[in-house]
Amino acid sequence: GDSVTQMEGPVTLSEEAFLTINCTYTATGYPSLFWYVQYPGEGLQLLLKATKADDKGSNKGFEATYRKETTSFHLEKGSVQVSDSAVYFCALTKIYNQGGKLIFGQGTELSVKP
């Protein structure tokens, strides 16, 4: 079945460091890909998305490119801030199948130190 695999956390970085969180997926067809962020004690917020191959999603300095050839959607940010500390989830959905439900990776906890 369809699945999403993320790099394990926790990831600890110093402020202004470069961030990469790896995400790979297994899916038939043409899924849409997402990154969600969850701050402590809160629900999920959509960070960015890409709906077709070679699309680049970007928001708040974060970027991810939908790479069909490597089935990847790695999250990057050039300079992280303490406020970026959160858990990041990679996810996919196939609107036309499975009722559009989201399939999540296991989440990667990011901790940014001043």
Next chain:
Amino acid sequence: GAVVSQHPSRVICKSGTSVKIECRSLDFQATTMFWYRQFPKQSLMLMATSNEGSKATYEQGVEKDKFLINHASLTLSTLTVTSAHPEDSSFYICSARSQGQNLRLTEAFFGQGTRLTVV
């Protein structure tokens, strides 16, 4: 983005009682709502998918008689945890999706979650 409101944000209940969690889409019509459960430091596990006016579709291993889902209107879905036990303690999150013209661009919006503690 669209707003999904989940209530309550925290609830403590005694073993054997039932708890109802509400999920409302405030500014759009949610044709589909999803209920997830999240254990500490783990990912979200989809429990069930509900479409307005029809019975929910439960994921394998989720007890439909224990986790009652009602999606009676396009703006409200409820999850009732019946005869709660301490092992039901968890973070429950709903999400809502509307069916737009271009289905590939439709995204799901999440509620803020409900932390349930059964004592």
